[in-house]
Amino acid sequence: MRTLIKRALSSDSSLDTITIKGWVRTRRDSKEFSFLEMNDGSCLANIQCVADAGIPGYEDIAKMTTGAAVGITGKLVESPGKGQKWEIHATSVELIGEAPADYPLQKKGHTPEFLRSIAHLRPRANLYGAVFRMRSRMAQAVHRFFAERDFNYVHTPIITDSDCEGAGEMFRVTTLDPAKAEAQQFENDFFEKPTYLTVSGQLEGEAFATALSNIYTFGPTFRAENSNTTRHASEFWMIEPEMAFCDLQGDMDLAEEFTKYLVDDALNNSEGDLDIFARFVDKGLLERLKFVSEKPFQRVSYTEAVEILEKSGKKFDYKVEWGVNLQSEHERYLTEEHFKCPVTVYNYPKSVKPFYMRTNEPDEKGRETVTAMDVLVPGIGEIIGGAQREERMDVLQANMAAHNLSEEDYGWYLDLRKYGSCPHAGFGMGFERMLMFVTGMKNIRDVIPFARTPGSCEF
Ligand code: 4AD
Numbered sequence: 001m002r003t004l005i006k007r008a009l010s011s012d013s014s015l016d017t018i019t020i021k022g023w024v025r026t027r028r029d030s031k032e033f034s035f036l037e038m039n040d041g042s043c044l045a046n047i048q049c050v051a052d053a054g055i056p057g058y059e060d061i062a063k064m065t066t067g068a069a070v071g072i073t074g075k076l077v078e079s080p081g082k083g084q085k086w087e088i089h090a091t092s093v094e095l096i097g098e099a100p101a102d103y104p105l106q107k108k109g110h111t112p113e114f115l116r117s118i119a120h121l122r123p124r125a126n127l128y129g130a131v132f133r134m135r136s137r138m139a140q141a142v143h144r145f146f147a148e149r150d151f152n153y154v155h156t157p158i159i160t161d162s163d164c165e166g167a168g169e170m171f172r173v174t175t176l177d178p179a180k181a182e183a184q185q186f187e188n189d190f191f192e193k194p195t196y197l198t199v200s201g202q203l204e205g206e207a208f209a210t211a212l213s214n215i216y217t218f219g220p221t222f223r224a225e226n227s228n229t230t231r232h233a234s235e236f237w238m239i240e241p242e243m244a245f246c247d248l249q250g251d252m253d254l255a256e257e258f259t260k261y262l263v264d265d266a267l268n269n270s271e272g273d274l275d276i277f278a279r280f281v282d283k284g285l286l287e288r289l290k291f292v293s294e295k296p297f298q299r300v301s302y303t304e305a306v307e308i309l310e311k312s313g314k315k316f317d318y319k320v321e322w323g324v325n326l327q328s329e330h331e332r333y334l335t336e337e338h339f340k341c342p343v344t345v346y347n348y349p350k351s352v353k354p355f356y357m358r359t360n361e362p363d364e365k366g367r368e369t370v371t372a373m374d375v376l377v378p379g380i381g382e383i384i385g386g387a388q389r390e391e392r393m394d395v396l397q398a399n400m401a402a403h404n405l406s407e408e409d410y411g412w413y414l415d416l417r418k419y420g421s422c423p424h425a426g427f428g429m430g431f432e433r434m435l436m437f438v439t440g441m442k443n444i445r446d447v448i449p450f451a452r453t454p455g456s457c458e459f
């Protein structure tokens with residue numbers, strides 16, 4: 001029976017016999033014995049093992065090099081060294097898989113760029129092991145958050161014929177029919193109409209919210225957005241709750257509660273993984289997360305946000321004035337320099353937002369806004385985008401016409417307004433952006449197991 005190193009290290013008593021299996025991080029030899037630092041990825045920490053010369057399997061010790069897979073059986077005893085409570089005194093060692101001298105992770109301190117080029121080996125590096133355990137734990141926290149609040153988990157489709165965000169940034173789905181490909185005849189492919197990889201599960205989520213009341217989706221989404229930045233990926237995961245009988249206020253409340261829940265979960269359940277980020281990636285990380293967990297977010301309307309930006313006296317690359325969409329430099333000024341905390345901006349100009357958002361009464365200057373809201377956080381900018389949806393049939397139809405969307409294609413969506421329409425609202429959180437926020441990692445490519453970004457789809 002194999003014990004995970006995480007379990008071994010948290011044992012509350014010594015053990016006469018234990019077997020661990022993992023990969024050698026380092027080995028030091030003396031004449032009479034060897035020290036092996038072993039890691040199996042179950043936790044950040046290594047366990048130290050002492051193997052006396054001559055025990056069964058010791059004849060292979062020279063091959064138990066960094067990266068080799070090794071099994072160790074022995075006694076779990078109190079460690080005389082500092083830092084760790086337990087170590088293993090081996091009674092036998094077993095070489096399971098060698099790692100020749102060209103193993104790329106011999107030395108510590110590789111650049112993120114180099115590690116991206118070996119994405120298949122990258123999770124073996126301590127920092128990335130921690131990132132991907134955090135990712136796993138955060139996904140579980142997402143489900144726990146919604147389960148505790150009676151939300152149903154809906155699996156919305158990956159292949160779709162609608163462009164939820166209306167930005168035309170969709171990947172086309174085709175079959176591999178060389179004859180058609182050559183003639184570029186994709187039009188009536190497999191589904192007899194053009195289909196795409198989904199940019200958002202929202203529209204289908206609305207169908208389920210207007211049946212099951214509170215739902216969420218959590219799955220991969222795809223954007224053919226040619227933005228080569230540290231915050232954009234072509235394939236990313238999104239969490240999208242949708243609530244019936246809910247307005248913008250309720251939507252902003254849930255977004256804030258959800259963000260804080262994930263931050264708290266990282267602070268309380270990281271099993272030591274947060275420490276490596278705080279030590280090597282971002283010295284101010286723990287302080288910032290605690291602050292976010294404790295303090296309410298700021299809320300400002302788009303109109304107020306634009307006034308703040310105009311009065312800031314700051315030279316932005318992209319000039320800000322009422323009516324333009326906020327750029328990341330504006331978002332970062334608001335959250336990092338002005339408020340110095342997470343900020344929810346709401347009621348954006350109608351002209352810069354998708355067709356499904358609810359139209360507000362015009363403001364005192366006659367300007368049209370919609371019930372959109374974005375949550376912005378320091379260091380990243382937008383992590384959440386959401387809205388109260390337009391539930392009035394006539395207004396929705398007018399919006400669709402203005403966006404050149406045919407009522408035939410979106411007939412099913414209009415049915416949600418035709419039959420038992422109700423106010424409803426939801427949002428989408430970028431899972432990788434949230435993960436960047438809690439780990440301090442600076443590039444989205446470093447929090448996705450295998451990143452897809454413009455010009456790059458290796459592995
Ligand atoms: O603001 P977005 O485009 O909103 C929607 O898709 C809505 N339909 C969501 C909803 O209301 N149900 O995207 C939501 C979030 C963004 O705030 C951002 O965190 C993330 O998704 N996101 C990306 N993350 C990584 N790479 C990209 N290219 C992203 N585009 C959006």
Ligand code: MG
Binds near residue numbers: 384385
């Ligand atoms: Mg957005």
